[in-house]
Amino acid sequence: MNRDYPLERVRNFGIIAHIDAGKTTTSERVLFYTGSQHKIGEVHEGETTTDWMEQERERGITITAAAITCFWTKTGEKDKKDTSKKFRFNVIDTPGHIDFTAEVKRSMRVLDGAIVVFDGVSGVEPQSETNWRYADEADVPRVCFINKLDRTGASFERSYASILDRLSAKAIRMQIPIGEEGAHEGVVDLLTMKAYTFSGNMGQDVVEGEIPAALLADATKYRAELIERIVEQDDAAMGAYLEGKEPGLEELKKILRKAVIGNDIFPVYCGSALKNKGVQLVLDAVVDYLPSPLDLPPATGKNPKTGEPIERHASDDEPFCGLAFKLQTDPFVGALTFFRVYSGTLSAGSYVYNSTTGSKERVGRIVRLQANKREEVEKVFTGEIAAAVGLKDTKTSHTLCDEANPIVLEEIKFPEPVVSLRIEPKTKADQEKMGVALRKLADEDPTFRIKTDEETGETIISGMGELHLEILVDRMKREFNVVADVGKPQVAYRETILGSSEAEGKYIKQTGGRGQYGHVKIRMKKMEPLDPEKKIAKNITREDHFEFINNIKGGVVPQEYIPAVEKGVREAMSRGFLAGFPMVDISVDLYDGSYHDVDSSEIAFKIAASMAFQEAAGKAKAVILEPIMRVEVIVPEQFMGDITGSLSGKRGQIEGMEDRGMNKAVNAKVPLSEMFGYTTTLRSMTEGRGSMTMEFDHYDVVPNNIATEIIASRK
Numbered sequence: 001m002n003r004d005y006p007l008e009r010v011r012n013f014g015i016i017a018h019i020d021a022g023k024t025t026t027s028e029r030v031l032f033y034t035g036s037q038h039k040i041g042e043v044h045e046g047e048t049t050t051d052w053m054e055q056e057r058e059r060g061i062t063i064t065a066a067a068i069t070c071f072w073t074k075t076g077e078k079d080k081k082d083t084s085k086k087f088r089f090n091v092i093d094t095p096g097h098i099d100f101t102a103e104v105k106r107s108m109r110v111l112d113g114a115i116v117v118f119d120g121v122s123g124v125e126p127q128s129e130t131n132w133r134y135a136d137e138a139d140v141p142r143v144c145f146i147n148k149l150d151r152t153g154a155s156f157e158r159s160y161a162s163i164l165d166r167l168s169a170k171a172i173r174m175q176i177p178i179g180e181e182g183a184h185e186g187v188v189d190l191l192t193m194k195a196y197t198f199s200g201n202m203g204q205d206v207v208e209g210e211i212p213a214a215l216l217a218d219a220t221k222y223r224a225e226l227i228e229r230i231v232e233q234d235d236a237a238m239g240a241y242l243e244g245k246e247p248g249l250e251e252l253k254k255i256l257r258k259a260v261i262g263n264d265i266f267p268v269y270c271g272s273a274l275k276n277k278g279v280q281l282v283l284d285a286v287v288d289y290l291p292s293p294l295d296l297p298p299a300t301g302k303n304p305k306t307g308e309p310i311e312r313h314a315s316d317d318e319p320f321c322g323l324a325f326k327l328q329t330d331p332f333v334g335a336l337t338f339f340r341v342y343s344g345t346l347s348a349g350s351y352v353y354n355s356t357t358g359s360k361e362r363v364g365r366i367v368r369l370q371a372n373k374r375e376e377v378e379k380v381f382t383g384e385i386a387a388a389v390g391l392k393d394t395k396t397s398h399t400l401c402d403e404a405n406p407i408v409l410e411e412i413k414f415p416e417p418v419v420s421l422r423i424e425p426k427t428k429a430d431q432e433k434m435g436v437a438l439r440k441l442a443d444e445d446p447t448f449r450i451k452t453d454e455e456t457g458e459t460i461i462s463g464m465g466e467l468h469l470e471i472l473v474d475r476m477k478r479e480f481n482v483v484a485d486v487g488k489p490q491v492a493y494r495e496t497i498l499g500s501s502e503a504e505g506k507y508i509k510q511t512g513g514r515g516q517y518g519h520v521k522i523r524m525k526k527m528e529p530l531d532p533e534k535k536i537a538k539n540i541t542r543e544d545h546f547e548f549i550n551n552i553k554g555g556v557v558p559q560e561y562i563p564a565v566e567k568g569v570r571e572a573m574s575r576g577f578l579a580g581f582p583m584v585d586i587s588v589d590l591y592d593g594s595y596h597d598v599d600s601s602e603i604a605f606k607i608a609a610s611m612a613f614q615e616a617a618g619k620a621k622a623v624i625l626e627p628i629m630r631v632e633v634i635v636p637e638q639f640m641g642d643i644t645g646s647l648s649g650k651r652g653q654i655e656g657m658e659d660r661g662m663n664k665a666v667n668a669k670v671p672l673s674e675m676f677g678y679t680t681t682l683r684s685m686t687e688g689r690g691s692m693t694m695e696f697d698h699y700d701v702v703p704n705n706i707a708t709e710i711i712a713s714r715k
Contacts, residue, residue: 003381005088007314008292010383012340014092014107016135017117018125018693022147022273026117029279030091032202034070068092069368069385074284075206087287090385104131108138109397109412110325110340110385113290115282118146120154120180120270122660123162126632126693132167141260143267143285149177150184150272153662160268171266172229173222174285175278178212187270187278188215190223191252196281203276227252233259253288260289261296293383299342301399301407304355310407312343316382319405320344320352324398325412327444328387329479335443336367336387337394342409344402346388347379353403354394356411360403364390396446414446417462418627418672418696421469422487424458430482434459437480441472448472462492465694466676491673493581493710494625494699500525501619504593505612507604517596518604520557520565524616527587541566545584546573557593557605564602565590568609577617578624578707579714584699588613624707625699627672633682634665635690642685650674651703669697 015026068091092107108114114135118128123146135142146159156177163171175187178195186197188211195212199205211219227246231237234255237247247255259265269285271278293314299321303310312321326338346352348366353359367374367387380386394400397412425434438450438461449462463469466489476482502523509516527547536542539550548566557565573583593608631652633643643666644654652670659665675694682690702710 003316005086007294007383009087010090010292011087011113011286011290012090012111012293012383012385013113013115013286013290014104014111014140015115015117016104016107016131018119018122018127018131022117022119026115026145026147026273026279026282029273029276030089030283031068031070032204034072034089034283072283072287074287075280089283089286092385104134107325108134108140110323111138111140112293112296113141113143113286115286116142116144117273118144118159118163119151120146120149120156120159120272121151121662122634123159124166126630126695129166130695139263141263141290143260143269143282143289144171145278145282146268146270147273149180149270150182150275150277152181154180154184156180156270163266163268168266170264171268172226174226174267175269175281176215176218176222177270178215184272184275184277187281188219189281190219190226191249193219193223196278198277198280203279206280229265230256230259233264257289261291293342299409301409304358304406304408312407314382315343316345318343318382319402319407320346321399321401321405321407321409322346323409324391324394324396324400327394327396329440329444334389335391336389337391338385338387339400341380341382341384341386343382345379345381346400348377351403352388352391352400353406354391354398355401355406355408356398357393359393361391361393363388395443412446415464415696416492417447417449417464418492418629419465419469420460420462420490420492421473422453422458422490423461423473423484426483426485430484433480433482434476434484437476437482440480441475445472460490464696489676491626493579493702495576495578495581495583495622496585496625497524497526497583497617497620497622498701499619499621501616503612503616503619505608505610505615507608507611509604515596515599516601516604516607517599518561518601518606518608519594520590520605520608520612521592522569522609522612522616523589523591524613524620525587525589527585545586546570547587549587549589551589551591552593556595557590558595558600561595561600561602561605562590564605565593565609568606569613571606572610572613572617577614577622579711581624583617583622584625588616624702624710626702628669628697628700629672629675629694630697631668631670631675631692631694632665633668633690633692634660634663635682635686636662637664639686639690640664640666643682643690646681646685650678670694671700671702672696 070089070091072087072089073085092111116128116132118124144163146156148154149156160171160173173190175189177184178186178188186195188195193211195209197207197209199207230252231241231247237251237255240247256265256267260267267285267289269278269282273279296314298311298313300309300311302308312318321343322339322341324337324339328336328338346363346366348363351360351362354361366377366380367389368377377386399407399409401407425431438459442448442450447464451460452458453460461469461472463472469489473484473486476484500523502521504519504521507516507518527545530536530542541548548569550562552562569588573586576583631647633647635643647654647666647668647670650670651674652668655667655669657664657666679692682692
């Protein structure tokens with residue numbers, strides 16, 4: 001079986017946006033115009049292809065990222081028989097709600113480009129900023145699409161200004177709309193200086209015409225800005241332009257393509273996906289400006305045996321290497337493992353090496369997905385996104401590769417959960433099923449955690465927000481038939497120290513026969529951020545929130561007991577000091593101790609380390625930390641006073657206010673513990689007209705009076 005599309009005609013891109021900006025509606029148009037389906041599904045009718053979970057259709061939101069393969073020929077080149085002009089699109093429609101932010105983060109890691117959709121009334125919204133930041137971190141080239149220009153209150157210029165102001169000054173208009181709100185008819189392309197309208201019952205016919213006289217002056221002015229921005233990217237073109245020679249259309253497109261791939265320009269398009277205006281031209285832009293796998297630097301990783309850096313180029317002839325970025329339980333085929341192929345090819349029925357775990361697994365079948373429909377394929381090639389059936393031990397962000405040429409790619413980093421719930425099965429029969437269901441859901445979602453409360457034996461689940469946990473409990477009921485009682489949402493507090501201290505732990509136990517002896521001395525302080533220029537010293541182990549320094553000289557504590565000391569410290573950290581919450585950002589320096597030739601053991605040193613840690617934490621000013629959320633509330637102006645008052649009453653700090661379409665937006669930082677159920681309060685305060693978004697910002701020290709209450713409630 002050979003490759004059906006050459007690599008330069010493959011585009012892997014995602015559609016990302018704030019909740020309700022019209023992302024899924026845009027995806028449905030993409031599917032319709034690329035001929036992947038004969039009918040457009042609408043979010044408000046609950047019939048979309050990419051939102052295929054029951055919960056997604058009921059709520060009209062996207063929860064899981066859906067991967068779709070489809071094909072596109074550029075507008076004006078549609079000769080049905082000529083397939084040499086077709087492009088293969090692997091599209092991922094991602095969620096907009098902040099609680100499912102992990103889906104966006106993992107998708108960014110495997111995409112080569114993105115279409116960022118904005119609401120033409122609201123412009124840039126909080127989740128747009130988060131998604132943009134994720135795209136920046138992953139260096140993903142972007143094309144912007146200002147959607148919903150048919151809505152009352154829509155303004156292209158205001159939304160465009162919000163992109164320049166809040167996201168990037170590198171954005172530039174490629175189009176301007178013909179009319180807005182009810183009068184929105186089409187768009188003007190500034191490069192070609194043509195007007196485009198969309199006819200046919202689904203807007204499938206793109207009609208090219210002359211620019212309306214009323215828009216000609218604006219179009220000419222904005223085109224000059226666009227051309228200047230493009231030629232700035234190329235010295236030769238700039239020189240010619242200054243002499244009065246404008247480069248030709250193909251030359252301009254070539255320079256612009258290079259600039260978009262280098263993240264030096266973000267082109268901005270406009271239209272209305274719901275009213276079928278503008279989407280085809282955005283797909284043309286994907287072909288013209290977003291990269292193919294060949295345009296990007298090679299994938300980099302490490303040799304798992306030697307730790308040396310390795311590169312893999314986008315080529316079918318290189319050894320196979322791919323990244324698993326998502327697991328999904330499918331009722332018909334079982335576990336699906338979604339992966340992106342960075343180099344080489346993979347055949348169904350072959351064995352693949354998981355270099356993260358060091359195990360070999362057989363790939364039973366390979367499927368290409370059309371959201372929830374699937375097509376089996378014998379082989380996948382470089383640059384493709386597909387799902388494997390039959391992998392048992394592969395989890396999110398594991399590297400799959402050729403055993404003879406191992407490589408480990410960089411893992412995807414996910415945010416920490418901030419909300420917890422107690423959950424218990426209704427009946428004994430549900431007990432076992434609940435364990436299985438929770439494990440499967442946790443495998444699928446890296447921001448969903450499960451732990452057992454050691455004192456009460458209860459199961460505690462943690463996630464990114466109330467909606468996140470609500471959906472997971474709902475999925476447990478529907479997909480696994482597990483009915484459970486759920487407690488009130490709890491905040492995921494942490495503990496840390498503000499000062500430094502020294503302590504020693506001595507564990508001596510003499511019973512008949514062999515005794516126990518362990519003795520350590522430690523220094524404890526707040527962990528300092530590592531200077532990126534400095535390498536970690538050999539005697540230090542370091543993770544995100546913990547540093548262990550082995551300063552033992554002359555073997556006063558034998559080498560074989562050092563790991564036991566570190567383990568004892570870690571276990572003590574996980575149990576907390578003040579109220580049983582895990583401790584973070586702590587540096588422990590083991591500098592002295594003693595041992596006994598006969599009686600010393602790993603367990604004795606583990607207990608001694610745990611005792612020393614508890615004593616040191618008591619002297620080092622331990623405090624409780626709470627998650628502080630970045631909150632944005634959007635309300636009509638008459639409710640502003642009530643809202644700012646209510647947020648201040650919740651220990652919130654108001655950071656600013658601004659106009660947002662016809663409404664006002666209030667930005668504040670508020671402790672999560674004060675925000676449970678706030679959506680309901682907000683609705684009743686604003687006659688149902690207010691809306692809010694909230695995302696994690698940072699951890700901060702809890703005020704003393706509240707810390708005392710928290711400690712008392714945990715005793």
